Amino acid sequence: MASNRSLVTTYADDVKLWRTGGDWAGLAAILLAYLIVPHVVTSDFWLGILNYAGILAIGAIGLNLLTGYTGQASLGHAFFLGVGAYTAGYFGGQYTQSKEFSFFGLFSVEGPLPMPVWIVLAAVIGALIGALVGPFALRLRGNYLAVVSVGLVFVGTHIFKSWSSVTGGRSNLQVDPVSTIGSLDFRDLNVLGSQYTKQQGMFFLIWFMVLIVALLSKNIVRSRPGRAMQAVRDRDIAAEIIGVDTARYKIQAFAVSSAIAAVAGALMMNYEQFASPDRWDLFLSIQFVAIIIVGGVGTIFGSIIGAVTIWATPEVVKWLTGSGYMPYIYETGGSINRSDSAMVPVLLGTIGLGLVAVAVWRWTAGSRSVAIATGVLGLVALLGIPFGDTAIIGVDQFNGILFGALIVLFLLVEPRGLAAVWIRIKNSFRMWPFSY
Amino acid sequence: MSTTLLEVSDITLRFGGVTAINDVSFSVDEGELFAIIGPNGAGKTSMFNCLNGVYRPQQGTILLNGENIIGYKPTRIAKLGIARTFQNLGLFTNLNVVDNLMLGRHMHMKSGFLSAAVWFGRTRNEEIAQREACEEVMRLLELEPYRNTLVGLLPYGVQKRLELGRALAMEPRILLLDEPVAGMNHEETEDMARYLLEIRGQLNTTMIMVEHDMPFVMDLADRVMAIDFGQRIAIGTPEQVRTDPAVVAAYLGGDQ
Numbered sequence: 001m002a003s004n005r006s007l008v009t010t011y012a013d014d015v016k017l018w019r020t021g022g023d024w025a026g027l028a029a030i031l032l033a034y035l036i037v038p039h040v041v042t043s044d045f046w047l048g049i050l051n052y053a054g055i056l057a058i059g060a061i062g063l064n065l066l067t068g069y070t071g072q073a074s075l076g077h078a079f080f081l082g083v084g085a086y087t088a089g090y091f092g093g094q095y096t097q098s099k100e101f102s103f104f105g106l107f108s109v110e111g112p113l114p115m116p117v118w119i120v121l122a123a124v125i126g127a128l129i130g131a132l133v134g135p136f137a138l139r140l141r142g143n144y145l146a147v148v149s150v151g152l153v154f155v156g157t158h159i160f161k162s163w164s165s166v167t168g169g170r171s172n173l174q175v176d177p178v179s180t181i182g183s184l185d186f187r188d189l190n191v192l193g194s195q196y197t198k199q200q201g202m203f204f205l206i207w208f209m210v211l212i213v214a215l216l217s218k219n220i221v222r223s224r225p226g227r228a229m230q231a232v233r234d235r236d237i238a239a240e241i242i243g244v245d246t247a248r249y250k251i252q253a254f255a256v257s258s259a260i261a262a263v264a265g266a267l268m269m270n271y272e273q274f275a276s277p278d279r280w281d282l283f284l285s286i287q288f289v290a291i292i293i294v295g296g297v298g299t300i301f302g303s304i305i306g307a308v309t310i311w312a313t314p315e316v317v318k319w320l321t322g323s324g325y326m327p328y329i330y331e332t333g334g335s336i337n338r339s340d341s342a343m344v345p346v347l348l349g350t351i352g353l354g355l356v357a358v359a360v361w362r363w364t365a366g367s368r369s370v371a372i373a374t375g376v377l378g379l380v381a382l383l384g385i386p387f388g389d390t391a392i393i394g395v396d397q398f399n400g401i402l403f404g405a406l407i408v409l410f411l412l413v414e415p416r417g418l419a420a421v422w423i424r425i426k427n428s429f430r431m432w433p434f435s436y
Numbered sequence: 437m438s439t440t441l442l443e444v445s446d447i448t449l450r451f452g453g454v455t456a457i458n459d460v461s462f463s464v465d466e467g468e469l470f471a472i473i474g475p476n477g478a479g480k481t482s483m484f485n486c487l488n489g490v491y492r493p494q495q496g497t498i499l500l501n502g503e504n505i506i507g508y509k510p511t512r513i514a515k516l517g518i519a520r521t522f523q524n525l526g527l528f529t530n531l532n533v534v535d536n537l538m539l540g541r542h543m544h545m546k547s548g549f550l551s552a553a554v555w556f557g558r559t560r561n562e563e564i565a566q567r568e569a570c571e572e573v574m575r576l577l578e579l580e581p582y583r584n585t586l587v588g589l590l591p592y593g594v595q596k597r598l599e600l601g602r603a604l605a606m607e608p609r610i611l612l613l614d615e616p617v618a619g620m621n622h623e624e625t626e627d628m629a630r631y632l633l634e635i636r637g638q639l640n641t642t643m644i645m646v647e648h649d650m651p652f653v654m655d656l657a658d659r660v661m662a663i664d665f666g667q668r669i670a671i672g673t674p675e676q677v678r679t680d681p682a683v684v685a686a687y688l689g690g691d692q
Binding site for chain 1 (some may be wrong): 488490509510511514515519520526527528529530531534537538539540542543545547548549552555557559560562563564567568571600603606647669
């Protein structure tokens, strides 16, 4: 059993988040990576990918609380990112003339408001709107709820287009939200004598928020409200009978999920400094659903690795294509130019031989159908080497196919997502050298 | 003389033209083990669903300690102290044993989203205190070996026991047991009987049980009510009910 290296002797020990030495090492590794990554990966391109993935990760945690833990499918998530973005733009944006905000006539503050304030405001407004919309979801579940929640995106886009005094309407909104805490300006970060670029500063800001949101969410799901949410998901009648008010938890989960989405939206506005009403569309919502499917439904950690996977994969493909490493794919709007590259045959050869090796291995292990499928794929890759510089598909179309293929692959092969794969790997190491 | 805890009078439940329960009355005393028997479709589970608020009967009153609970939502009835197990198990299969028991403690806890997110302080103290209460239930029902096992992976008999445990964790005044030994082998049935007697002995919980296993019912119950086609056909001690001609006719056929 796994417990022999982590004997629990008190209840206080049993409720700890970090219990074993391995857990603490994991935490240390995460914190170290947080500090080191922006120093090692200095290129704006790669940091930009990580930063955007971080924002998506926050939004995905929000969706996972609602869909993964409470079982309420939603395709309206993008709307709440929009709400957060415009909240940040409105309250935190820097304006040419000073702007005054009056709060219910009680007191008024001169804008733009500081960063912690507009982040909290985004969360509060997101939660309020989520709590207003939540009750409409009570009578629906599953596919019906998903379809109805699509409406939210369209209504939202319409509101964002019409309410131009806040959102800029059709002419879009271009702001420069305050991103300073005290003397720390994350756009132009200078700490302990080191000067950082905008992307580096944003990395520190965004991934700090990812860690905070992940920790708070983990705390929610491992205690009373989180258990109640999962009870609602698994068996709502049984939940009612043990005293869990299912309607209340559905609405609260909706509010919390929306609040987190709004924080992601606020950070997105701060990062892109630009928002158009069409930005918060159905595709963004679908992207979040894809993230939690690939990452792991009902896990916090999975939301983060799912976001990085879903966002980074197409970017990496684009980068590989631009560098001439991808067979058959041409850059959209560009021509194929890889006369100087020996990478394509090498890549195809490696993939082909690898697949053939897997096919042989599976054949000897007795799973014939898998062996035949991978074998055919491997042979196709090997036979394709001479034609590797023939462009047949644009990189954007390819990425579209890849996006769909990833979702289908995970739903078929590992419905519990990358998080489950990770746990399997971790357990096999924990048990080492005994396999069970 | 024991006091009446639950008094059901003239309950009638209809689904459209079908009358599932027709004018049934009975009362259960504090600390009593009361059994409801009857052939399939007699309305036993429907009666449970009325008692804990899932169905709302069209007529009659259900007095719990003198308070009419008809029309109350299931959560409110749970707070008043009626707990229940299901015929086909109502466990949360993606959670482990401890989490299922902790959900039984849900009403006895207070943490909301904000204090849970902060964790330190109220939520942590509450988790530790309630974890201890769950441990007591596990000790009583010998569930300790399965503490961190996902419920979906447990054998059926253990799941049945866990569901009883989750109901017990609510610290109910009345425990509704819907076929506690259905599908169990002889040994598991004897274990369940032992657990029920232990619960009675230690906690003096009032129990209402629906069960088809006649030897089990006749051995354990203080009083038995037989219903057929939604109507009460007999009520009394196990001995009286067993020999009642109407009950024999309901089970074996024949005219009354």
